[in-house]
Amino acid sequence: METAAPSAVIVAIDGPSGTGKSSTSKAVAAKLGLRYLDTGAQYRAITWWMITNGIDTDDADAVALAAGKPAIVSGTDPAGPTITVDGVDASGPIRTREVTSKVSAVSAVPEVRALITDLQRSIAAAAEGGIVVEGRDIGTTVLPDADLKVFLTASPEARAARRSGELRGKEAADVAATKEALIKRDAADSGRKTSPLAKAADAVEVDTTELTLEQVIECVVTLVEEKRAGRK
């Protein structure tokens, strides 16, 4: 595995869905002048490609056979991260309900994980000034030598309320449905055989349930600065 330049700081942020990984990672990267990689977006992108190309996402053999076909490219500017599939902007389509409901099945296929993991490692290695990479298996599998590993958690109620807050004008009943959907997705992501959602043994766990987003960002910035100071 290639490694980034010695001065670069590599930060791995993992955790279940809705714990604040993307918001925190983007803000930390922007504050510290680091690149930013949303690995969930890559799994969503390959899932979207499977759907639009008529591949049955529950057929692991078919998904494995097609996995190498799409070209997925991630832009790592924290002020405007991008994702394209075969040159087409996929940032909108990857956030649909259909993709969200199918992404756990596609991301559980070992051939998909092998390809996307290689892509993630090459992006991290190319980030000369350092990078914040967020996902489910970054600290355990993708970048086990990361300088700092953070595992974000939050109660299912807090996560569902946060997600429902994004859906303007919806009924309160959506909070219950959202909570059920995220618990189901976490169970699938934690239960798969290949690099499941898990906290690395050396990760710092941060429970964000009672914290504002700004407090979480400040906490992670401090952890990165402490690591940097320790390396001098």
Ligand SMILES: Nc1ncnc2c1ncn2[C@@H]1O[C@H](COP(=O)(O)OP(=O)(O)OP(=O)(O)O)[C@@H](O)[C@H]1O
């Ligand atoms: N500490 C917090 N307090 C309140 N709201 C928060 C907090 N952290 C994140 N949020 C909000 O919760 C929502 C989900 O956050 P975000 O997308 O960053 O989570 P995530 O862990 O990346 O989710 P996923 O894994 O599903 O992509 C966003 O609307 C975000 O603004």
Ligand SMILES: Nc1ccn([C@H]2C[C@H](O)[C@@H](COP(=O)(O)O)O2)c(=O)n1
């Ligand atoms: N490192 C990763 C990142 C994501 N996934 C899978 C599992 C998630 O349910 C899905 C979407 O991620 P999100 O956009 O919600 O962060 O992608 C994974 O398996 N490994």
